[in-house]
Amino acid sequence: MVKTDFGPPKYDTMLHPIIKRNYGKWKYHEVIRPGVIKRVAESGDVIYVVRFGTPRLLSIYTIRELCDIADKYSDGYLRWTSRNNVEFFLTDEKKIDALIKEVKKRVGFPCGGTWDAVTGKYGLSNIVHTQGWVHCHTPAIDASGIVKSIMDELYEYFVDHKLPAMCRISLACCANMCGAVHASDIAIVGIHRTPPLPDDDMVRRTCEIPSTVAACPTGALKPDMKAKTIKVDVEKCMYCGNCYTMCPGMPLFDPENDGAAILVGGKISDARRPPELSKVVVPWVPNEPPRWPTLVKYIKQILEAWASNARKHERLIEWIDRIGWERFFEITGLEFTEHLIDDYRITPYFYGELRTSVQFRW
Amino acid sequence: MSETPLVDELEKGPWPSFVKEIKKTAENMEKRAAQGMDIKLPKTARALLKQLEISYKDKKTHWKHGGIVSVVGYGGGVIGRYSDLGDKIPEIEHFHTMRINMPTGWFYTTKALRGLCDVWEKWGSGLTNMHGSTGDIIFLGTRSEYLQPCFEDLGNLEIPFDLGGSGSAIRTPSACMGPALCEFACYDTLDLCYELTMTFQNELHRPMYPYKFKFKCSGCPNDCVAAKARADFAIIGNWKDEIKVDQEAVKEYAKWMDIENEVVKLCPTKAISWNGRELKIDAKNCVHCMHCINKMPKALKPGDERGATILIGGKAPFVEGAVIGWVMIPFIEIKKPYEEIKEIATRTLEWWDEEGKFRERLAELIWRKGVREYLKVIGKDVDVRIVKAPRNNPFMFFKKEELRPSPYIEELKKRGMF
Numbered sequence: 001m002v003k004t005d006f007g008p009p010k011y012d013t014m015l016h017p018i019i020k021r022n023y024g025k026w027k028y029h030e031v032i033r034p035g036v037i038k039r040v041a042e043s044g045d046v047i048y049v050v051r052f053g054t055p056r057l058l059s060i061y062t063i064r065e066l067c068d069i070a071d072k073y074s075d076g077y078l079r080w081t082s083r084n085n086v087e088f089f090l091t092d093e094k095k096i097d098a099l100i101k102e103v104k105k106r107v108g109f110p111c112g113g114t115w116d117a118v119t120g121k122y123g124l125s126n127i128v129h130t131q132g133w134v135h136c137h138t139p140a141i142d143a144s145g146i147v148k149s150i151m152d153e154l155y156e157y158f159v160d161h162k163l164p165a166m167c168r169i170s171l172a173c174c175a176n177m178c179g180a181v182h183a184s185d186i187a188i189v190g191i192h193r194t195p196p197l198p199d200d201d202m203v204r205r206t207c208e209i210p211s212t213v214a215a216c217p218t219g220a221l222k223p224d225m226k227a228k229t230i231k232v233d234v235e236k237c238m239y240c241g242n243c244y245t246m247c248p249g250m251p252l253f254d255p256e257n258d259g260a261a262i263l264v265g266g267k268i269s270d271a272r273r274p275p276e277l278s279k280v281v282v283p284w285v286p287n288e289p290p291r292w293p294t295l296v297k298y299i300k301q302i303l304e305a306w307a308s309n310a311r312k313h314e315r316l317i318e319w320i321d322r323i324g325w326e327r328f329f330e331i332t333g334l335e336f337t338e339h340l341i342d343d344y345r346i347t348p349y350f351y352g353e354l355r356t357s358v359q360f361r362w
Numbered sequence: 363m364s365e366t367p368l369v370d371e372l373e374k375g376p377w378p379s380f381v382k383e384i385k386k387t388a389e390n391m392e393k394r395a396a397q398g399m400d401i402k403l404p405k406t407a408r409a410l411l412k413q414l415e416i417s418y419k420d421k422k423t424h425w426k427h428g429g430i431v432s433v434v435g436y437g438g439g440v441i442g443r444y445s446d447l448g449d450k451i452p453e454i455e456h457f458h459t460m461r462i463n464m465p466t467g468w469f470y471t472t473k474a475l476r477g478l479c480d481v482w483e484k485w486g487s488g489l490t491n492m493h494g495s496t497g498d499i500i501f502l503g504t505r506s507e508y509l510q511p512c513f514e515d516l517g518n519l520e521i522p523f524d525l526g527g528s529g530s531a532i533r534t535p536s537a538c539m540g541p542a543l544c545e546f547a548c549y550d551t552l553d554l555c556y557e558l559t560m561t562f563q564n565e566l567h568r569p570m571y572p573y574k575f576k577f578k579c580s581g582c583p584n585d586c587v588a589a590k591a592r593a594d595f596a597i598i599g600n601w602k603d604e605i606k607v608d609q610e611a612v613k614e615y616a617k618w619m620d621i622e623n624e625v626v627k628l629c630p631t632k633a634i635s636w637n638g639r640e641l642k643i644d645a646k647n648c649v650h651c652m653h654c655i656n657k658m659p660k661a662l663k664p665g666d667e668r669g670a671t672i673l674i675g676g677k678a679p680f681v682e683g684a685v686i687g688w689v690m691i692p693f694i695e696i697k698k699p700y701e702e703i704k705e706i707a708t709r710t711l712e713w714w715d716e717e718g719k720f721r722e723r724l725a726e727l728i729w730r731k732g733v734r735e736y737l738k739v740i741g742k743d744v745d746v747r748i749v750k751a752p753r754n755n756p757f758m759f760f761k762k763e764e765l766r767p768s769p770y771i772e773e774l775k776k777r778g779m780f
Contacts, residue, residue: 007556055380057383060483079468082588134410175679176678268585289421353749
């Protein structure tokens with residue numbers, strides 16, 4: 001009999017003994033150097049959490065090497081963060097250097113990805129991203145290749161604390177956004193720019209016409225009942241690709257016109273300023289594999305314009321709030337085009353009066 | 363000359379390379395298979411690289427649309443994936459993904475990880491994502507006929523692993539590291555997340571809803587798992603009483619920190635004052651944003667009256683637009699066995715299941731039906747903390763019992779309009 005519905009291993013069987021012993025009883029933390037967080041418990045116990053960036057796509061042979069390293073340095077325990085970094089737990093401060101050296105040598109992962117709010121010196125964390133051409137059927141851009149190209153260029157910010165505030169960069173390879181990048185300081189989103197070209201035969205064979213028509217947010221699809229297919233009103237289509245997600249007969253890929261949009265100014269933490277959705281500042285950048293030089297240039301331009309002008313603890317949107325969008329476009333050198341004016345009929349601002357922050361008074 | 367000159371470019375540079383990971387997998391799998399190890403798909407990693415090279419040349423994906431595959435008894439947990447280059451590169455014709463439910467908080471023993479690697483070396487491509495966007499361990503690429511034996515081997519490991527959620531189901535819940543490592547955690551994120559995962563195993567493994575549904579647990583308003591923007595049901599640790607201040611520790615920070623400019627002036631409600639000896643926080647005005655606590659973790663702590671705020675409806679743009687979750691329950695106690703929160707989640711799911719249209723996320727349903735109706739469903743009263751401001755239009759619904767009796771009402775009744 002095959003077991004089902006038994007769920008994940010229980011978390012408390014996966015915890016380092018020091019973590020288990022001090023569960024819920026941590027007193028404070030200190031970032032003692034980029035990539036290394038010292039956590040001190042009420043009991044006086046200390047654990048050093050050492051963080052490394054990974055490419056997210058990992059070989060089982062690399063995971064085994066990480067296990068060897070964890071057995072040697074952190075008593076057989078390790079953890080991944082929500083942004084694809086891997087962490088080891090050390091009880092002996094003296095072993096940190098050897099660990100960093102060994103990780104670098106064996107798997108090539110850099111130590112970093114931390115920030116120190118206390119001193120107001122921040123590092124760049126890893127870019128969270130989606131599958132792209134490695135595994136997805138709806139992407140407008142690749143994911144891993146772009147992330148690798150950007151992180152090569154921003155490497156110094158990962159391994160050091162050189163930024164004025166937290167900066168979250170995320171990438172989703174289409175508007176379906178399994179990576180949910182819509183509230184990031186800098187977001188890269190794959191977009192299509194051409195309406196779907198219905199494959200009538202495929203629509204007939206594989207699609208449910210009413211639910212596909214209903215999936216269009218702008219009402220651009222009409223059933224053609226006589227021909228048993230779908231017609232596209234090209235004036236209304238905004239190329240979101242939701243119809244293709246619903247129906248394989250509605251492909252909208254055009255290698256010369258697919259590409260990426262860049263959004264900025266989103267945040268999720270409530271620190272200082274409530275959460276905020278990111279806003280489009282570059283409407284489209286073409287796909288330029290293998291290294292996407294134009295896209296990388298824009299990202300670096302935005303990051304460095306912010307980093308050299310923002311005050312301590314001022315995230316991208318806080319900086320923009322202070323200087324104004326006029327100044328943002330001037331300083332970053334980006335062009336404000338007509339595409340950046342919202343003309344999507346339905347926006348969540350219908351419900352703009354609802355609170356989207358956990359900031360309130362009691 | 364390399365077969366994959368374009369993707370080879372991505373082996374260069376200081377950041378760890380996913381291309382190196384794929385090549386390393388290919389070399390090891392081929393070598394070990396040649397040595398006689400029981401490896402079913404030694405050529406898949408190499409084939410992926412070949413397909414990727416073609417995508418890099420063509421500037422488009424070569425994965426076909428969907429296909430329903432799963433394991434016996436489940437409706438999800440596996441993403442069917444087929445290549446449109448199957449005739450050219452047969453090793454990659456099937457490249458299904460398995461989502462494996464990670465241990466809550468992504469904590470592992472090396473023993474658990476080695477077990478996973480052994481199973482995936484035998485039945486899959488040897489490639490993984492640690493982790494997918496929702497949080498699962500992703501096993502990238504296997505054939506239909508190996509899904510079931512792979513699943514069974516995972517379940518028979520000494521530390522067994524189960525599949526996560528996919529499709530129109532509850533997706534694998536995730537949580538920040540919470541009380542395991544962080545002094546800011548206002549509730550036990552790991553335990554609640556684990557309990558929700560176990561309570562909704564059926565709904566996680568058997569897609570039955572209008573669309574996806576995500577639970578995420580963050581221990582404080584910093585929200586390290588980005589629950590507010592990504593979860594239909596976000597549980598964010600919060601507190602009601604005043605921030606605890608250790609004045610001696612504040613003085614230690616004052617020796618080198620510019621408290622006036624970096625703490626006092628950055629407080630969003632100007633609730634903090636500092637006179638060089640004492641830090642005062644006006645509790646009535648504090649909005650628990652975490653900035654001062656982040657700045658002085660040795661001196662400041664969240665208060666004692668701890669619980670969580672529940673935000674409902676966070677989602678990405680599909681279908682109608684992106685939403686940051688709406689505060690529907692400003693404060694709730696989070697205590698084992700979590701009956702209240704499970705009840706609210708169950709009522710929410712039942713309502714959405716009943717009323718939601720195909721591909722309508724919870725936010726879109728609430729949008730269509732109104733917040734008032736949702737609050738009735740979960741049995742919660744209105745609270746001014748649900749809104750940023752009251753409505754700015756006078757178009758309000760009134761219930762019959764709110765109206766005064768009148769001849770007009772009588773006329774409405776006569777015409778069957780009341």
